Amino acid sequence: MSDAQGAGDVILAVEGVTLSFGGVRALNEVSFDVREHEVRSIIGPNGAGKSSMLNVINGVYHPQQGTIRLRMDGALREFHDMDPHEVALSGIARTFQNLALFxxxxxxxxxxxxxxxxxxxxxxxxxxxxxxxxxxxxxxxxxxxxxxxxxxxxxxxxxxxxxxxxxxxxxxxxxxxxxxxPSVLLLDEPMAGMNVEEKQDMCRFILDVNDQMGTTIVLIEHDMGVVMDISDRVVVLDYGRKIGDGTPEEVRGNQAVIDAYLGVSH
Amino acid sequence: MKQHIGIVSVGVLLLAGLVAPLATGAGTPGFYTEVLLGGLMAGVLYSLVALGIVLIFKASGVFNFAQGAMVLFAALSVARMAEAMPLWAAALLGMGIMVLVAIVIERLVLRPLVNQDGVVLLMATLGVSYFMDGFGQTVWGSDIYSIELGIAKEPVMILEGVFQGGILINKDDVAAALVAALLVALLALFFQKTSTGRALRAVADDHQAAQSIGIPLNRIWVIVWSVAGVVALVAGMVWGAKLGVQFSISQVALKALPVVILGGFTSVPGAIIGGLIIGVGEKMAEVFLAPVLVKTFDLAGGGIENWFAYVLALLFLLVRPQGLFGEKLIDRV
Structure with missing residues (x-):
């Protein structure tokens, strides 16, 4: 795995997270890490488990297996069964795919x-x-x-x-x-439903936040073009499993990723 | 457009009802003003109960059927404790008890039922309502008790120069109105200016988003039920001082239901104005409309006060279901 440009130590680590709803496995032993100051994207087709992943980090869902660890006061600490408001207290903020404003x-x-x-x-x-x-x-x-x-x-x-x-x-x-x-900002499809100009504005804001405020960003996005342009590293999920992880170039060349997005002929 | 016609016609109807007695000379101006003031006083009490309901509905989306029972419970507590200590101490202790009630309700009722349907929560508060009615009597007894606010009971004659015969008003009624106004002002400050108030409004708008920015839902619920409990205490003390603390308080408090329908479930000003409209409306109807009905249709008369509020609420449901100040709910399809 190549080092992302300007990225520092690991600030958020997801380790072997498995999340089931009844018989459905939304996430299956997913592991990845996020480094300080990087833009880390999670992509995947519909139903791949992207939003579930975000909700696990955010404390909305508690995974059956695996741990989430966050850098707090200089050390990675596991957070266990935290509620969303406790997660917020420890420095993780989020936005919502379907606007949840007051x-x-x-x-x-x-x-x-x-x-x-x-x-x-x-x-x-x-x-x-x-x-x-x-x-x-x-x-x-x-x-x-x-x-x-x-x-x-x-x-x-x-x-x-x-x-x-x-x-x-x-x-x-x-x-x-x-x-x-926040030290980590989770963005759940910030570009969904936007036109081209709005998307460009949003991209600019995200990059500026990352640059000027030094905020680490975890981004879920559908728009592949946007993801490839602004991400330092990308995680690819499909049916709840991680099938790719690396820089945009690496992910783009990954056969499993291409298959997941374009389908395989059987 | 059709909506506007409906609401305007109801408004015109209400206004017509308000001025008709004067215009037709059914009562002297002095007597008319007395009835009006009497209605406003009753209205203040309805408003106070409705206020508690609105607060809880705004913050947790629960229609608290138990607000009336909370009023009775608070009044009983204060009345009985005041027998052993000064009234201010009893009131303070009563506030403590209402906060305790809020904590217990959040722990035992709201938290286990979180994310359930509104109907389930409504049924739960219905249960809480009957429990508190009964439990209050178990603890404090079921006689009629009195709360002495220390204000002279005898009515005062005012405006003798303006109206022939002047107007009789009660000092304790005026005090009640002042207390209610003060309470509303305090609540407005609390909601608009404090960070907790902001958190309460945030929770009212969107639970999930509120949690994501670090607002603890459970604590907010305890706060809002406590505030509603304190409002119930004030309502209970005012009511108890006027009419005595007895079981019927809990029943009369049900009038707050038409009040919130009229004012809107999510509006504090709506609760106040709705309460005043209902209070004045039913007094006017009882005093001025009833004789007319009796004469024209040869009825036995009486009892208008019991159904007038509900008919008014029904009318509102037809023309403006969200109430006077409620948020209009538009679901995107």
Missing amino acids: KGMSVLDNIMTGRNLRMHTNLLLQALRIGPAAREEIEHREAVELIIDFLEIQAYRKTPVGRLPYGLQKRVDLGRALAME
């Missing part, structure tokens, strides 16, 4: 919820916006404004998210995840 709330409030974990002042002070609570609110608001600028959605700050067009909603989803300042 539709009734404004863009600003949506992204502010991403800072919730970091707000610690007393309820009463917050309600009255006095003293340390006011300072804290301003401090987090500044961080959120930076994200809003970064995603170029300044004009929609106060708009309820439900009223924004799809492409912009996707950006808000990304913004909310960024507000958590």
Whole structure:
């Protein structure tokens, strides 16, 4: 396996993960690792287990076998049966394939919820916006404004998210995840249902996040062109098994991958 | 467009009902104002119960049938504890008890039933409702108890210069209205300005997304049921001070159902305004509409207060199922 450019130590390790729903094996002894600062993609045909993999990392599903380990305070630590909110606490953020935004709330409030974990002042002070609570609110608001600028959605700050067009909603989803300042960002088909321009914008944002903020990115994507362009390394899943792992060039030349995507003549 | 015609006609009907007694001279302005105020007072109580229901529905999607029982339980607790200690201490202790109730409900009812159908959860709260009705009496007894807020009961005459004969109002009614207003203002601050409030709104919109950004669902449920419990306590104390703490509180609190249908299941202002509309509406109907009905159709009369709210709610279900301020649900097909 070749070293990805500029990638550091392993930050997230998936080891022998098996996940079954009744008799269906969604994931079968899947192992791979993610290194710091890289863009790591998970691809595969429909039903390959990509989203299941993401949901395992995110704590939505607990695998029957295998472990997930995450670098925390300098050491890889196994996390065992963690709930999604505990996973979030340990520094993993995610976006959703089918938008899961807080539709009734404004863009600003949506992204502010991403800072919730970091707000610690007393309820009463917050309600009255006095003293340390006011300072804290301003401090987090500044961080959120930076994200809003970064995603170029300044004009929609106060708009309820439900009223924004799809492409912009996707950006808000990304913004909310960024507000958590995660060490690993899981993106579940961020380009799904977008037109070419929107896809290009989203690609640019993802690469900028990776570059400027140094965030490690795990990306699930259908669009092969996009994946090959922006990924450092790619994992290929098919029927819940890993069939390929390597740089985009390596994966592109892998016969098993070609068969899975194009079909084999029997 | 058809929607608008429906809602406008119901609105016109309500307004017509409001001004008709004055226009036809069925009551003197003074008497009319008294009825109006009486209706508003009853409405405040309905609003307080409805508020608890809306809070829980917003955050967990559960229609809490037990809100009325929680009101009764809280009122009973405060009334009985106040026999042994000052009222403020009893109220504080009562709040503690309601938080405890919230924790127990989350642990024993909500957590095991998470992800079940709305109907299952509704049935569960129905069970909780009957349990709390009974359990409250087991613990605290089933007589009629009183809560003394320390406000003079005798009515005061006001506006004698404006209306002939003036208007009689109760000081404790005014106090109740003030308390309700204060509570709503506090809740608004809590929901809009605090990070916990933001988390509550987030959970209300999307459970999964809220968890993914580190909001613990279980703790949020405990918080929201606790807040609803405290709202129930305030409603119970106000109600108990006015009418005495007795089993019927739990039944009358069912009027909150038409209130939330009217105001919308997800709207705090809707709960308040819906409560006031129902309160005023049924008093007006009882006092002014009933005699007309009796005269025209030769009926026995009476009892309008019992069904008026529900008929109004039915009307609303026909023309505006999401209520006055509720979110319109559009499912993408």
